[in-house]
Amino acid sequence: MTLRDAAAAVRENAYAPYSGFKVGAALRTPGGQVFTGCNVENVAYPEGTCAEAGAIAAMIAAGETLIAEAYVIADSPEPVPPCGGCRQKLAEFAGLDVVVTLANLVGVEKVMTLGQLLPGAFGKGHMDPA
Numbered sequence: 001m002t003l004r005d006a007a008a009a010v011r012e013n014a015y016a017p018y019s020g021f022k023v024g025a026a027l028r029t030p031g032g033q034v035f036t037g038c039n040v041e042n043v044a045y046p047e048g049t050c051a052e053a054g055a056i057a058a059m060i061a062a063g064e065t066l067i068a069e070a071y072v073i074a075d076s077p078e079p080v081p082p083c084g085g086c087r088q089k090l091a092e093f094a095g096l097d098v099v100v101t102l103a104n105l106v107g108v109e110k111v112m113t114l115g116q117l118l119p120g121a122f123g124k125g126h127m128d129p130a
């Protein structure tokens with residue numbers, strides 16, 4: 001199964017009764033394992049979680065900690081961009097050269113690197129004393 005198929009399939013299970021906006025995410029590890037996630041909203045709106053966060057949680061729960069490639073899909077006029085927080089979450093487990101494909105349901109894709117999505121990323125080196 002391609003990352004696109006995996007992301008599109010899990011998107012169907014998204015729980016998005018408040019926004020009506022279903023998102024699917026799929027991650028591939030360097031070893032070829034694929035993990036997926038969808039957004040899970042909550043009546044207390046800030047408690048909702050993004051698709052990317054769900055996919056990362058599934059990867060970590062399986063004992064994997066490296067992302068080799070990511071794919072995000074939603075029913076959007078333009079390929080759906082990950083939110084700012086999810087860019088930082090991806091950067092915890094993916095190098096800035098990792099390809100993140102943004103997609104919509106009608107087949108438009110935008111292929112970007114994580115570095116393009118998160119220029120000036122905060123990393124652990126920034127916590128070193130000057």
Ligand code: THU
Pocket residue numbers: 016019021023038039040041048049050051052081082083086
């Ligand atoms: N959403 C994601 O799942 N990932 C993103 O990167 C962008 C936003 C979800 C959160 C919320 O459930 C819905 O899309 C509308 O913001």
